[in-house]
Structures are given as structure tokens and as C-alpha cells.
Amino acid sequence: MSAPTAHDPAALEQLVAAKEVIVACGSGGVGKTTTAAALAAAVAARLGGRVLVLTVDPAKRLADALGLKGIGNEATRIPTSSFEAAGVKPKGELYAAMLDMSESWDALVRRHAPDARTAGQILANPLYRNISRRFSQGQDYIAMERLYELHEEGSYDLLVVDTPPSRNALDLLDAPARMQDFFSSRLLHWLTVPYRSRLVNLASKPFYQVADRVLGSQLLQDVADFFILFQTMREGFVARASAVDRLLHDLRTTFLLVTTLEAVPGREALEMKAALSERRLHLGLLVCNRVLPSTLTDPSSHEAAEALSAGAGELAELLSRQGAGELPADVTARVIEEVAGSFSNFRQVATRESELARELSSAHGVTVSVPYQPGHVADLSGLLQMGGTIWGEPGRSPRRRRS
Amino acid sequence: MTDLLARRLLFVTGKGGVGKTTVAAALGLLAAEQGKRTLVCEVEPKGDLSAAYECGPTPFKGREVGPGLTAMSMDTEASLREYLRLIARVPVVGRIGPVATAFDFVATAAPGIREILTVGKLCYEVRERHYDLVVVDASATGQVIGQLAAPSGINELVRVGLIRSQTDWMIEILADPAVTGAVIVTTPEEMPVSEAVDLAGRLGRETAVRLACVVANRVLPELFGHREEEVFERLCGRSEKAAVAKQLGVSVEAVSSVFAAARLAVTIRRDGAGHLEQLRAGIGEEVPLVYLPYLFGRAYGLRAIRQVAESLGEEL
Ligand SMILES: Nc1ncnc2c1ncn2[C@@H]1O[C@H](COP(=O)(O)OP(=O)(O)OP(=O)(O)O)[C@@H](O)[C@H]1O
Ligand SMILES: Nc1ncnc2c1ncn2[C@@H]1O[C@H](COP(=O)(O)OP(=O)(O)OP(=O)(O)O)[C@@H](O)[C@H]1O
Ligand SMILES: [Mg+2]
Ligand SMILES: [Mg+2]
Numbered sequence: 036m037s038a039p040t041a042h043d044p045a046a047l048e049q050l051v052a053a054k055e056v057i058v059a060c061g062s063g064g065v066g067k068t069t070t071a072a073a074l075a076a077a078v079a080a081r082l083g084g085r086v087l088v089l090t091v092d093p094a095k096r097l098a099d100a101l102g103l104k105g106i107g108n109e110a111t112r113i114p115t116s117s118f119e120a121a122g123v124k125p126k127g128e129l130y131a132a133m134l135d136m137s138e139s140w141d142a143l144v145r146r147h148a149p150d151a152r153t154a155g156q157i158l159a160n161p162l163y164r165n166i167s168r169r170f171s172q173g174q175d176y177i178a179m180e181r182l183y184e185l186h187e188e189g190s191y192d193l194l195v196v197d198t199p200p201s202r203n204a205l206d207l208l209d210a211p212a213r214m215q216d217f218f219s220s221r222l223l224h225w226l227t228v229p230y231r232s233r234l235v236n237l238a239s240k241p242f243y244q245v246a247d248r249v250l251g252s253q254l255l256q257d258v259a260d261f262f263i264l265f266q267t268m269r270e271g272f273v274a275r276a277s278a279v280d281r282l283l284h285d286l287r288t289t290f291l292l293v294t295t296l297e298a299v300p301g302r303e304a305l306e307m308k309a310a311l312s313e314r315r316l317h318l319g320l321l322v323c324n325r326v327l328p329s330t331l332t333d334p335s336s337h338e339a340a341e342a343l344s345a346g347a348g349e350l351a352e353l354l355s356r357q358g359a360g361e362l363p364a365d366v367t368a369r370v371i372e373e374v375a376g377s378f379s380n381f382r383q384v385a386t387r388e389s390e391l392a393r394e395l396s397s398a399h400g401v402t403v404s405v406p407y408q409p410g411h412v413a414d415l416s417g418l419l420q421m422g423g424t425i426w427g428e429p430g431r432s433p434r435r436r437r438s
Numbered sequence: 439m440t441d442l443l444a445r446r447l448l449f450v451t452g453k454g455g456v457g458k459t460t461v462a463a464a465l466g467l468l469a470a471e472q473g474k475r476t477l478v479c480e481v482e483p484k485g486d487l488s489a490a491y492e493c494g495p496t497p498f499k500g501r502e503v504g505p506g507l508t509a510m511s512m513d514t515e516a517s518l519r520e521y522l523r524l525i526a527r528v529p530v531v532g533r534i535g536p537v538a539t540a541f542d543f544v545a546t547a548a549p550g551i552r553e554i555l556t557v558g559k560l561c562y563e564v565r566e567r568h569y570d571l572v573v574v575d576a577s578a579t580g581q582v583i584g585q586l587a588a589p590s591g592i593n594e595l596v597r598v599g600l601i602r603s604q605t606d607w608m609i610e611i612l613a614d615p616a617v618t619g620a621v622i623v624t625t626p627e628e629m630p631v632s633e634a635v636d637l638a639g640r641l642g643r644e645t646a647v648r649l650a651c652v653v654a655n656r657v658l659p660e661l662f663g664h665r666e667e668e669v670f671e672r673l674c675g676r677s678e679k680a681a682v683a684k685q686l687g688v689s690v691e692a693v694s695s696v697f698a699a700a701r702l703a704v705t706i707r708r709d710g711a712g713h714l715e716q717l718r719a720g721i722g723e724e725v726p727l728v729y730l731p732y733l734f735g736r737a738y739g740l741r742a743i744r745q746v747a748e749s750l751g752e753e754l
Contacts, residue, residue: 063454064629094628200454298738299455328702330695339692343682350685354673357681361672370669373661374700380734381699409705 046401047427050319051078054289056186056194056282057319060207061293062303063200066324068093069421070293070405072101074320075195076129076415077422080118083126084192087185091134091178091199100414101131108135108142108181113415121416130191134199137164139177147271153264162261174199175210176276183279195291208314211280218269289319294395296326296388304395321402322425323392328406331385336378344375403427442651442726442754443469445619447564447611449574449647451582452623453633457655460738461623461730462575463490464746468754470507471747474570477563481556481576481585483511492740508569517555524562553588554605561589561608564617579637586612586620586645612646619650624717626657626710635720652721653750654714656732658707661700670704673697728753 051057051074059071068090075088087110093103102111110132118125141158148154157163175198182196198207206213282288290311294304304321311318330336343350351368358367396402403425408417442448443465450462459480466478480487480496487509488496495501496509498516503509563572576582584591589608612618620641624634634652641649662670672678674697683690718727730749733742 064627095632096628328695328698331699333692333695335689335692336695336699339683339686339688340696342686342688343693343696346686350682353685354678354681358672358678362669362678366665366669367673370662370666370673373666374670374673374696377659377661377703378696378699381703383734407702407706409702409709 047320047403047425048082050289050400051082051193054193054287054319056182056196056285056288057291058182058283058288059195059197059291059293060307062300062307065293065295065300066322066405067200067293068197069097069418070291070322070324070425071195071197072097072131073418073421074291074425075131075193075422076113076418077426078193078195079113079127079129080123080125080419080422081426085128085130085190086193086195087130087132087191089132089134089178089181089185089194089196091174091197093133093197096413097418098133100418103131103133108132108138117415118419121414121419123419127192134178134181134197136174136177139181143177143180143272144268147268147275149267153267157261157264157268160261160264162257175207176214176279179207179210179279179283180275183275183282186282208283208310208316211276211283214276215273218266218273283316284314286317289317289400291320291322292318293322293324295324296391296395298387298391301391301395308395319400321395321400323395323402323404325407326392326404327381327385327388329385329389331378331382332389337382340375340378340382343371344379347371347375442619442621443472443474443571445617445650446570447560447572447574447618448621448650449576449582449586449619450621450623451576451579451637453630454578456623456625456630457653457730458578458623459486459490459575460743460746461621461653461655461750462573463487463743464750465621466507466509466571466573467504467743467747468751469571469573470504471751473506475506475508475568476571476573477508477510477569478573478575479560480509480511481574483513485511487511487575489738490740490743512556512559514552514555517559521555521558550584550588550591553585554608557585557588557612558604558608561611564611565607579633582620582637583640583644586641586647590646609646615648615650618647620647621651621653622649622721623653623655625655626713626717628713631713631717631720634717638721638725649721649725651726651728652717653728653730654717655730657714657729658703658710658732660707661704667704670700674701 057071057074059067059074061067072088072090072093075086078084079086088101090097090101090103093101098104102113102117110130113129113131115125115128118129144157144163145151145154148157178196178198182194185191185194292304292307292311294300308318308321347368350371351362351364354362354367355364392404405421405424408421448462448465450458450465452458462478462480466476469476477500478487485495488494488501488511491503491509493501493503493509496503496511498510498513500508500510560572560574563569577585589605589612622634622637622641624630638649638652641647673682679693679697680690683693686693721727728750730746730753733745736742
């Protein structure tokens, strides 16, 4: 790895203490959910206060570790006894919740519909289920919306929110703005002018003829009906979306960018970094996850691996003579060659990783590297250990740097 | 081993980032090398296919990237235009822009409209026999079911209209296991495997397309057999490492680092093997499962695609 400089362990504590909201973002599968949970656990254990981690689709083992059963928006507390079983006496309280997409959408409709009857009609509309699942950026928006709601409730000192695996990580940042655009778009307007007058105005237009012929006027009618209902929620939605956007820009909010050092996630993380700064959003913490050990790029280890590879046969003879029959020369030589070969394979990967790490870690808050953890986070103790690495537990994690 | 390339339409899918584009591009290359006129189509027009083949942009109308090999990117607006012209025979005067935007908008609400334009184009290429094989670098798990189910699902929503009347021939192509197959790509990791298993089940329940093959990509090599492992453990002992260091004239720390790296490789491999067992159990014994080695060097671009194609060729 690029020579990591020692960092001030207080930096992360200071950051976390100053913030009320941490939004974990990054490309798919890099460890956003795990990192969000580990950070929340570390804060609850070390700094204290009431900490909530809002997860999106956690892996089964992680959900189990957090005591999350089934779906539903309810937060559950991770009992102090679980911490103690993991050998930690927590200063604060850790809560976990799982984002339930459809329940959150339904709640949103109930909140913003002008009356219960309209809400009922929207919820019963056959197109609604589909929209709520597939509306582009819908998931991202819901995550941000839930965050806002929890923040408004004010029952937690710190909210750590995980985000859905977007096809494009940037969608997340623009989700509130897009929700506003959606409601002000001309097409929505067009679709929601009363059907009769639209027929009169537009029946003669070529678009309508084509659309009607290809899709059938019944479908157009269904869609229009749906949007007319949906339109009734406009005011509430737009106001809410801009409040969500303000919260993301608030001084009390910071972003946690999670990435691995593989080519594609790394490139996306670089883009995400640029996008955050372009939108004046605060990037407080960068976590490089599942990194390979820095010793892989040590020149002295490389030299040793080369020597092992070159001297495998001779070495095996020697060891086999000393090894009292337990180290047969042929097998030993094979093992040594494999060991050296594997080192050089992984060294290639680690060298690429360290170049990317250098690019990523320039010019912003705290950067933390979390090593690949075999048999990873099967329980709270695993989470706490990862949290310790992020937190900069003395002696545990030498691979941290602050620029 | 499998008759994968004997089919005419292959949808390559799986979790984001597992190697769908890599595998689709390699399958295309392999098929073209076997003399098949092959089309590879990227459904999400991110430009990854053109990066894989190291060629220029791959437009909707296709770009020849090698002998017998064409690459294209899906574009639902272009597909709509082609559809209107060729199938619906609707005279489109002037710009299609507003129509396309409106379709886009309606498609946001109505399931299957956008999907049918995607799948329709692919089935059309198969039906017209422009190619012997169409390999689709399909969408990730989340969207692919919607795409494959679109021709049958759309009937529920679109009760009249031309689109409705055009789905039968598509279903015929998609439902014929000798013609169409899905290839699920995964990696030996927890989430990709559980998504793959999930997807395999949903394909069977919710679509007419059969699972043809599962590809486990990025599989690490097995360093040691049982005997080697025992020897390795002994070598990791303190006195053995010291003897090695002394003999080679390097530091004990350096030797330890090299051994530790091997141990990490073994552990990652073992973690992965556990996930692959889950995969096998989840998809059942009858589905062919193909392993592709982890590429330690540069894993993108034409050279990497060739390497993957070669491994696929050996396995298939
Ligand atoms: N440091 C680590 N070492 C080893 N495995 C890890 C590490 N961090 C996370 N993982 C594993 O990687 C997988 C993906 O992690 P996680 O679910 O947190 O990612 P994600 O970014 O939330 O994914 P998605 O985008 O699908 O939501 C999980 O199986 C997790 O256990
Ligand atoms: N066998 C392999 N060994 C090492 N790296 C690989 C291998 N196959 C693919 N990769 C790397 O994994 C990354 C993702 O591959 P690819 O783009 O094919 O995935 P994808 O599933 O198409 O992703 P997306 O969901 O973003 O479209 C690329 O950087 C690629 O180089
Ligand atoms: Mg996640
Ligand atoms: Mg791809």
C-alpha cells in the first residue's frame, strides 16, 4: 500500500460527535451495509448516545447479527447483554432497523394524499405497486425520506443510513431533486389534464394516434387515471423532497463513502467523490474495504518471495533433512513454489489497489482501510471488531491515514 | 460439456459487478470463433461492451467488432422506431422525440412497455435469422425478471393495441429451451451467490426462460491439496520460517509476510468454496455450473475477454 501515514485517532471521534446523520454510499456490494452497521456499533460502544443504523437489504448473517427479523420499519434495540457477550461494555445504545420499501411508500402516500379516500384509491391502483417498486430512483428517494423522518422524530443522537445498491451511485444524491422534477414535468401535466379535454385537444395529434394504436387507449386511460390521483399529492411531495434535500446539505450531515479497491468500484468512488463536492455535500469519511495486507507491496517481502521461488528445490531438500520425515522434499518444494507464486499473484492485485488508494485518499477528511476479514461479520463481535478498525482502536489497525 | 452455444438467444445476468459483461463478451467471441454469426447486445448502454472489445461505440444498429461478431447497445427509443416502422407499420412523420418521451413516461407506470421494446428487438433478431446466436449482456437481477416476463405479463395491462398482438411469437422464442436460455453469472461470495440462487428460482417461477447454465466467475486457484496443506502448516512454524530465512538470506518478517499472504489466499478460497457449495445446493444438480478463474493481471479489455473465452471454451 502507499505508505500510510499515522493519523490522529481523535479525528473520527470528532467528526462523529459533530454530526447527527451519516449517509453510507458507494457502489454495489462493496460493504456499505456492513460498514454502516460496524460504524454505528462502534459509536454506540465507544462514544455513547442513542445510535440507529438504518439498513437496506442486509445479508442474512448481518440481519441476524443485528437481531433484525423479517421486514418492517420498526427499530429494534441490540441488547447490552449482546455487547457484553462480545466482551464490550457499551457506553450508549444501538438500534437497528431495516428499510421496508413498500411499507415506506404506502406511508408516504397516506401522509401526502389529501384525504383517506384518495389514499385508498392510490394504494389500490394496479399501477401503484409497480410504480412504487420501479419508479426510477424510487428506492433512493425512500431511503432519504425515511432518514428525514427519523431525524425529525429526534429520538436518536446519531443516524447511520445505508443506501440501496443503485445502478448509478449518483442517483442517490439527486433523488430528492428528481422527485421534484417529476411532479413539475410537462408530461405529468399533460397526462393529468382531464381526460375529455385531452381527447378533444390531442386526438388529432400524431402522437396520440400512434400511442393509442400501439398501446391501446385503455392503457393510456389507466395511466392517466393513476397520475391524476398521484398529482393530488404533489404539494406534499415537493415540499418534503426539498426538506430532504436540505437535510442532506445540512452541516449536521456527512457522507461515508465505502469502496473496495477493485477497478470498477474504485472508479465509481472517484466519481462519487467528485459528485459530492460538486453538490457541496460533506464527505467526512472514506472507507476502503476488503483491502489486501500492505505487506504484499513491501519490497522486502517481494524479495523473499523471489528467493523462495528460485530456491524452492534446494530449500525443500534442506528442510526435509531437518524435518525428520515430516517434510517430504517433493511436496515441500511444491508448497514453496505455490506460496511464492500466490504471493506474486496477489502482489499484482495489491499494487493496483494501492495506486487507487492513493488517488482516492487525497484531499478530504478521514480515510480508513479495513482489511479483508475472513469468515466475515457473522455476529456482533465481528461487527464490533470491524468497528474497532474503523474507529482506530489502538494497536489493532495500523492502516489508517488522514490527509 | 453443455450445448450452451447451440442455442440462439442467451441472456447473461447476475448481481451487479459479478462479470456479466465480461462473460457475455467472451461467449460472443467464442461463438464467433466457432463460425457462428454472433450478435452481442448490451442492454444497459453504459459503454462497457465497447470497453470490453476495445472498439468504438456500439450503436443500436450494431458495429462489427471481429469476423462474424457484431456488438450493439440497446436503445428503447430506437427500438420503438424500428418497431413502428417494421412491425406496426405506423407511418412516423417527423421527429419521434416527443413520442419516445411520452412512451418513456407511460413506461414508468406501466410494467413491460420498455421491457417489451428491449426483449422484442432481441427476439426479432432471432426470428429474422440475422444471426445464428444473440448473446445478451442483460440487466442485473433486479430488472431482468421484468424483461423476460414482459411478453406474457404485458397481456394483463395492455388489453388492446398492437403491442398486445405482437407478443405471441416472442413468447414462443423465449419459452423454447432449445432456442433461449439464461446464464447466471456469480462470484464465490455471499451476496452474489444468494442472489444467483434467488434468481434461478424466480426465473423458473416467473418467466418462461429456462436456466441454461451458471457461471462462477473469479474463482481463486486451489493452492494446496491435503498433503500440501499439512506441509504448509509445518512450514509456518517459527523454527521452519527461521531456517528458510537464514537459508535465503532474507528477514524472518519478510518470509512471514509471504507465508501470511498464502494463508490469506487459502482462507479466501475456502470462504468462497463454502459459498459455491451453497450455490450448487441452491441451483440443483442438473444445472451445469462452470468455473472461471480469477484473473490476477489486467482483467478488462480484449486480452482479458480472450482469456475468459478460452476458459469458457475448455469448460463448455
Ligand atoms: N472487510 C470485509 N472482509 C470480508 N468480507 C466483507 C468485508 N466487508 C463486507 N464483506 C462482505 O461482503 C459482502 C457485501 O457486503 P454488504 O452487504 O455490506 O455490501 P453492500 O455494499 O451493502 O452491498 P449492496 O450494494 O448489495 O447493498 C457481504 O457478504 C459481507 O459479509
Ligand atoms: N475472472 C475475473 N477475474 C478478475 N476480475 C474480473 C474477472 N471477471 C471480471 N472481472 C472484473 O470485474 C469487474 C466487473 O466485471 P463486469 O463489468 O464484466 O461485470 P458486470 O456484471 O457486467 O458489471 P455491471 O453490473 O456493472 O454491468 C471488472 O473490473 C472486470 O475486469
Ligand atoms: Mg447493502
Ligand atoms: Mg456490465
